[in-house]
Amino acid sequence: MAVTEPLNETQVIANLGQTTDPSAQYYAAWWLGKMRSRHPKAIPLLLQTLKALEQQPVDPERRGVALNAIRALGKLKSPMALTPLCELLNSTDYSVREEAARSLGKLQDPAAVEGIRRLLQSGISDAGGEQSGSALLREPCEALIEALGDIGLSSAETLDTILPFVQHPRPLIRAAACRALLQLTGESSWGIQLTEMLNHPEALVRRGALLDLGATGWTSAGPAISAAAVEPSLKLVALRGLAEQSEDPEVLKAMDALI
Amino acid sequence: MAKADLTAAVARLEQATSTPELVQATRSLASLRDPDAAETLIKVLGFNNPAVASVASEGLIRLGRSIVPRLLVSMDARNYGARAWVVKVLATLHDPRGLDLLEHALKADIAPSVRRAATRGLAELEVNEEDTDSIRRCCESLLLAGRDDEWVVRYAAAFGLEQRLRNTTVPDSMVHQALTLLGQLASSSESVKVVRLRAQLALQLLNAP
Structure with missing residues (x-):
């Protein structure tokens, strides 16, 4: 058996709701997705953590929590996440666009198709071209294309x-x-x-x-x-x-x- | 003399760098069918190269049960990929001497691939019908595997319980527990579909209601 002690869902929800300890939030966001939590506060709290991405500059720890929350929202397949995740496709942060695309692929809602397609439309030399000084492409093409297939x-x-x-x-x-x-x-x-x-x-x-x-x-x-x-x-x-x-x-x- | 072949094959393996070279060298080492090649073949399992490890594990399996004592002392605490291959070889040999190691691997190993391979071993380990203690230990381990956090271990448990119930005379109380667990794994309380599908197949093959 795996070595982890079973965590109490109530405790995890409380950990996600507080803001003084980002590492506890980080773990809680992951846990809710992994355990496919159906707790009524799970989705609202996960969505709440995305607000950190709107701040300038973005706090790196709270960005980490938000990225985990995006992944969890995909796993939980909540329709409430559709609009917020579609909005994140416009983020200037490559990883945020990438994780949002992956989660939208899991949600499988056709309403996300247009937003995803728009990021790929400029084709292989533009969207699919390399960023200067980085191994990354300009757009997270793999995640975007896979999401279109999964939807x-x-x-x-x-x-x-x-x-x-x-x-x-x-x-x-x-x-x-x-x-x-x-x-x-x-x-x-x-x-x-x-x-x-x-x-x-x-x-x-x-x-x-x-x-x-x-x-x-x-x-x-x-x-x-x-x-x-x-x-x-x-x-x-x-x-x-x-x-x-x-x-x-x-x-x-x-x-x-x-x- | 055969030992010259062994020395040459081990040297070729040590010089190999690319995957095709490693596969070729491992294949020639395995083809000697020399129990003294076991130590080197076990080392190859730790190269973190599935193509090469698969050739080495087949070679070890062909060497048969004479290598079991060596396998029993070859679990590398720092390399779970290597441990999974060692457990797989041990599981495939069905040797009763593997029971302690397989039981412990299933209970305590952090790597799902190791627990999965151990589950198969406990399902297929050769046990004497009179050795009720070993039968009970195998069954109890399989029941534990059915409650593992990782889907692939629960999948292996569904397969394993079916094998045990089909091929071994298991005490009635164990049969009852095994069928109850398979029933749970086949039901909506199991979150992973492929585990449900495998448990349903097991129940069907066991002609259980």
């Missing part, structure tokens, strides 16, 4: 926005684009392209492609996932994605073999 609302505009990123110089961005296009169109050619990335010489790319395939639920990827040169624990995460979407007992058999 699952297919339209000509969305497909046209994602398509150029299949040619992006970075393999993880290409993988995100293939993943989203597979989710949105169901066309196996995108799955085949992702499967080929399981042979990439870099372990990071293989892991990314593996998790992307799992997220699509495309069961044809099962044997390639099982055979990939990646840690068994990640293969199990990917196969879980296939199993939960397809409910195919063959996928469970493949998981049993990896335990």
Whole structure:
């Protein structure tokens, strides 16, 4: 068993509500998401912590709490988080835009599509270009593209926005684009392209492609996932994605073999 | 002489740097089927390279139960990836001497991958039908795994309880507890869908109501 003592939800809620100890708030925000808390105060308190992002300058500790709160709001899938998270897509802070996009992908509300698409519309050389003096791209393209795929609302505009990123110089961005296009169109050619990335010489790319395939639920990827040169624990995460979407007992058999 | 082959294979492994070279060198070392290669193969499990570790673990499994005593003293406290592979090899060999280590790994290891592999080991460990104490310990550990915080360990517990109930004569009280736990894992009180799916499959295969 894990070593952590079970924490009391009431205590966690109190920790998030106070403001003198940001590290207790940080942990509380994480905890509520991890435990899928249904406490009536959880969502309002998590939303409250986002206010710290509006201050100038932003307090770095309270920014950390807010980033954890954004992640938790995604996990809790509360509709109340939709508008605040969409507003955060306009933040000047790259990480805030990135986490907001990821959580909007989890909320799966089509109302978020336009705001996400707008950040990608300038294409691979602008949104997908590198920031000067940094390894970051100008926009958090991977998170944005994956969110469009996870929300699952297919339209000509969305497909046209994602398509150029299949040619992006970075393999993880290409993988995100293939993943989203597979989710949105169901066309196996995108799955085949992702499967080929399981042979990439870099372990990071293989892991990314593996998790992307799992997220699509495309069961044809099962044997390639099982055979990939990646840690068994990640293969199990990917196969879980296939199993939960397809409910195919063959996928469970493949998981049993990896335990 | 075989020992010259072993020395040469170990040297090749030490010189290898890229993953394809490491895989190749590990494969030739494993192909010697020499129990004295076990120590080096176990070391390879700690390289944090799944392609290489997978070849080494297959090689260790082929060496069979003679390597169990060495495996029992090979848990690296600082490398959970390596521990997961050692436990996996031990689990696959089904050797009853692994019971203490597997039981302890499931109870105390901080890494879910280690607890997961230990759960499988406890599900498939070879136990004599008369050895009711070992059967009870395996079952109690599997019941503990079913209440783990990590979904993958609970998944392994659903698989493991099914294996135990199908392949071992388990005391009635344990059967009852196992089926109750599988029922919980199959119900909406379990938050992870794939765990529910696996527990439902287990109940179906056990012909339980």
